[in-house]
Amino acid sequence: MGTVISNERLADNVYHLRVGGEYGGEMGQFYMLRAWGAYPVLSRPLSIHQVSDEGIDFLYHVVGEGTELFSQLTPGNSINLEGPFGSGFPAVTGRVALVGGGIGIAPLLYCARELPGSDVYLGFSREPYRTEEFRSHAARLTVDVGGLVLDNVDFAEYDHVFVCGPHPMLKAAQLKGIAAVTAGSTVNVYLSLENRMACGIGACLVCSVSCKDGQRKACADGPVFLAEEVVFHD
């Protein structure tokens, strides 16, 4: 059981939750969070936004019953965290771009801290949030409001591009990566997927991802996958 230290509204339906305690994890890994008893039945997977001496931070967008309950948490409330789970972003060297769309910026702050000197591209449909925290770690910060953040990124300039955002953005990033490689770039594109999960540890297969070599588990084999491995069906 962790204790809520703060739970701050950042923008429309977007919150920043800090839970006290010694919680670890690597870039792109996630925790299963539960701030209730039996119902809703499923815990909610949230990626690590950052870890510090004060605790662990998460960003979340209120989209349903579980995140609605999270938004009502106040300092001192108890919350259950299981994790860290999953396989996150690799600890790479070279020229790195971190590209986040909306709440997809959540796992990238940790990456920005671990990989200082990265170029950071953040896209928002309306109000931007948490941009200043990225600025202090980024070599260059680009904030795009209302457009397509990927349009600002020249994949060929980088050795590694980490992408987290809505489904259409991930598909577009995969295509941009393929185009760059076809044109001679050696860029590696990594996507952090957001699938609905139940167990969080690789047992139930509800978060299955189609990959070139067969079905993989978003929770255990991912949530981060090499873009070229993922097969998008829709």
Added chain:
Amino acid sequence: MIRNEDSSSLNTQLDLRANIAGVAFKNPIVMASGTFGFGKEYAKYYDINELGGISGKGLTLQPKAGNQGTRVYETASGMLNSVGLENPGIPSFLEKECAYWETLDTARIVNLGGNTFEDYVTGAELIQQDADRRSDSGRKAVDMIELNISCPNVKEGGIAFGIRTCDARELVRAVRRATSLPLSVKLSPNAEDVADMALMCQEEGADAVSLINTISGMKIDVRRRRSVFNNLYAGLSGPAIKPIALRMVHQVAKRVEIPIIGMGGISSATDIIEFIMAGATVVQVGTYNFMNLRAGEDLLRDLRQFMIEENIYSLDEIRGIL
């Protein structure tokens, strides 16, 4: 009544054991197929050898990729799933997973699905042949087969056999012939008459029946004006279905002599007690694994505590009392 002894000494006197067709269960808590993988994932969080048993992810002869699109959706007090029997196939299971199962000290149940009648029978034969080979060298990986005629999420096979008793009879008979391993048949709540189905299983030589599988359900995305699931319907599980499951276990218990592996929404020790009172020999726990990562450990502790509080020394004292 031994009221003066402390609870730790009472704890050691409790008898939670059960036996189905020679398969010993240390306690009545078995993890349900599809929610527990093949056990490895949960073994990182507690000692799964403390469980009564595990029923592995449903297997088919050929590997299956499962269903595309959304596979899980939460509902009031439950969840819908449409995994569609994603699994590595029986040969891969026997080759890659059974070495781990050999090391387990808990009842190991293979859940056998299929697309066609022939697939089921061939699958059962492969499992039997593998068991025979291991037995020759003094090893064992599988204690029981759970014949799944009730998966609602695959188009062919599965539930197609599980609705009408006459459709299921030939299959149960053929699988019974194909294996000498203890056999339980996992029944669907969507069957026309679940007690009639159970009675047929008994007549055809099944050693037990497992019930209930998920209840066919639906969720519509009203903004997109379509089902959330590509497969239209999905299987409802979790506490929402427990009253239905309990009633069906009770109805079946009144009709058959063979043991019942009861399940459906169990998420507490008292839920386990209810199923045993309704006539179950052991129970399975599914969705609760998603509510509590250490479900098995916690349920076992709470079950022991409840038995001490209620002066129940053996579950036989309360089994089928209604």
